Amino acid sequence: MAAPGALPAAAAADTCDEGPVVCALQAADDAFYIYVLFALLIAVGLYFTIRTRAVQFRHFGTMLSTIASSRAGAAGGISSFQAFAVGLAARVGIGNVAGVALAIVAGGPGALFWMWVVALIGMATSFIESTLAQIFKERGRDFTFQGGPAYYIKNGLRSRTWGAVFAVMCIVSVGVTVVMVQTNSLAQVLGATVVSIKPWMVGAALVVLTGPIVLGGLKWVARVTEVVAPLMALVYVLVTAVVIVLNSGDLPRVLGEVLRGALGVDQALYGVSGGIVAAVLNGVRRGLFSNEAGLGTVPNAAGTATVAHPVRQGLIQSFGVFVDTIVVCTATGLLILLATGTYRPGDDRLVGAVLTQRAVVEHLGEWTVWPMVVLIFVLVFSTVLGCYSYSQVNVNFLGGERRAEQAFGLLLTAAAYAGTVLTLPAVWALTDIALGLLGLINLVAIVRLGPWALGALHDFEAQAARGVAEPVFIGHGNPLLPGDTVEGVWEAPPADGAPGAGGAVGRA
Template sequence: MKGIRTVEALADGILQVADWVTLHITVWVLLGAGLYLTICSGAVQIRFFPRMVKTVLSSRKGAEGGISSFQAFAISLAARVGIGNVFGVAAALLMGGPGAVFWMWVVALVGMATAFFEATLAQVFKVRANDGTFRGGPAFYIARGMKSRVMAKVFAVITVVTCGFVITSVQSNAVASTLTSVFGEAANQPIPGFGEISAADLTVAGLIFVFTAMVIFGGIRQVARVTEWMAPIMAIIYVVMVFIICVLNAGRFGEVVGQIFSSAFAPQPLVGGLGGGILAAVINGTKRGLFSNEAGQGTAPNAAATATVAHPVSQGFIQSLGVFVDTIIVCTTTAFVILIAGPEVWGGEDVNPANLTTLAVAHELGTWTVVPMAILIFVLAFSSIIAAYVYSDTNMTFLTGQKTWSTWSIRVLSVLSATAGAVLSLDLVWNAVDIAMAVMTVTNLVALVWLSKWGIGALRDYVAQRRDGIEEPVFVGQDNAFLPGDVPGDVWAKHSADDHRE
């Protein structure tokens, strides 16, 4: 018991540190960098929104045997539209009140510009891997653009640990908490000799092990093939389900919006079972918004860099739209469903972030939705786990080179951590992940601001070609008048551009 109390005290202490870091550092750096990138790009997320949609709709072609732009988008969407939209939104509401949703919107709107720059830079500074695909991301653009190998290695190490162990464990832990509730009381009784682990826990852990191993051991190409269809389909099914609830309760739309805005600036928590107050709203809206849409965190660019595209800006558009889909559409509809359900659902004693969204959906559509929601959450979490593997694999490649042992070690680590996360208590890890993501985010945002001239140059090059009547602009990284210098390597050399034109 003493050991348990010590772990709980440590978890609480880490939570306090995470909240302080979020309120005093992350939120200001995140919003400040997002506003700077919005202004210096002329509000790219607004000006080019129609182009973003058109680019996504035509992004399945042009992979030339590699990973298509749409597949790269699907990998990052798989990570974004996952537990963060179900568990994360519920946690933000329970701890930050309805006002947390407003701050999630703010993070997302400026984050669309941040996502554009980090995806564009990931493409500009990417490298070709031995298997013909590409690798890139913050570690690569920090090393190749900022010329700082030390800073790049620090970021890569944090990403390998956070994505390869922490995020995979957190995702499986959250889905296990939800799935075990549908097994019944008998299956959830602890097994003698296994501590608090039940038959339901072992069943979920076994399912996660089998499915993650089947996909992850196949490598990044296999991940791309699976997420290409799974992530969008699951996201659409979930959005349709919660959208139906919103339509059925359209008359309460104004009431819910009023709750969100009044709570966002309320000095004290509102009554009725949800937390709140402006500080709680800012902290939880920022933390959960970042955990959900990843804008500025530095993870999604690892997926963006894998795409085979003719121009880096095209992938920047696609990744920016991903933030909009994740937060403004999926997270918002989830929050509406929970708020519509009312205090009789989110005011219950047994309510927690793992079951709140499921309970809210069941309250509006019937208890028959519990099992479909459990399956849906499993698939969403599973897609996020394999996307996190891609991020850790990319950064392991940066640290060790394209060594067989490093490739397989990160695959094994990802599968084992996901499996273990289903049966372990991870309050400590849940709280620590916010600190890890804060370090990643601040490091990445410093790099984005430092290298913003490269992103702006790429955007100007794209706009100039479009102005000249070129429907699909092609990027050349050498002797480009819009860039501050030549892009290192031969990925964007003139002969590569000629291949795209052909």
């Protein structure tokens, strides 16, 4: 998922031609991000990096081993890997194809470096928010759980009102408007690439694919995304690997351009605003909204998993930030920067996904046009499924039963179609602002609830230090926690080893 805006406030104001209302929204949007949200997201990421003693680096090996064993132990619910795949599906979307291209055009090659920096910092934030989603989750239906910011605001901060505010904003922004702008981008890209494809055709295809899956509920979405999301990311990275091998001689040059651009050495050459400021602003903005760390979206998926310890899911979702930015966004950046016949510094005639696609064509030939069309389609399709999962958790928080879930599934499917056939400049700006407000609420919540996640981390590490192969979390009477977790979740398993309150033995 990526925020619509790409330029610094001044640049956006100079280039806006959408009318006074939309331009005012875009100006407010840029000012809010640059002067408020950016600073908070980075500050919170640094704060949790320090408080966790750089958990994202110390436990990177644990992340990999956890991923390898994360498909088991769901006890009839949603597995840890499925929750990771849902988060990855929403993270790895058209923003990874179009957003990186926009950042490089606007901020130069140095923007890619700053995307790396905010991803490495944001991994700590993602760990905290996803761990909290597990700590404060509640039991749902059919052996599933429900968790996320709305739940940890209600159960941790004891404010159902603010939990409900977050839930409503998440449903409207992520479940409707984000879906519309994603599919709108898809229709525009496909229309510019293959003129025979009409917007309504794209919308109809999305309806046929999306409708039956989302009407099946969270389990169906999890089953589809655990296959689609990792597969599409793997295919995209393999394409990039082929390009890098074919252009290995140019790789030192490209990496040098990235570092020089990041430090402002080549500031006369890059970015619409020029210099290190453009590189930082565009790299940070695109990085933050590609990996979603701190926005409060991914925890909605993280809280649905059945795991033995909250820290396991926190580590897995933190790894998702790494995959999104360090792997997939880097893949896009290198594709573009290695395409000397397609990308030239300061040339903004080709932008977004079109630039990325033309770079692939330059490297591998015209035959790649249709495979890239299919890949971009699948990227958006999987993001729509991820948006459904995030929003559905919040529908349930507000008391929605099975009929409400199905009604929302129909609404999301309609939004997916509408986005392909409507012009949405105002919706893009409003979506950006709504996501930013979600992030603001979430950041306040996770900073206040940080001691819970830090206590869980200490608990996990203490068990691992004692040689426990699979640490099990006990949320009641745990001296490392500020209090007890929700009733019915995370109690100690019975001494006889029979299934207890957590579902499977030692599982919550």
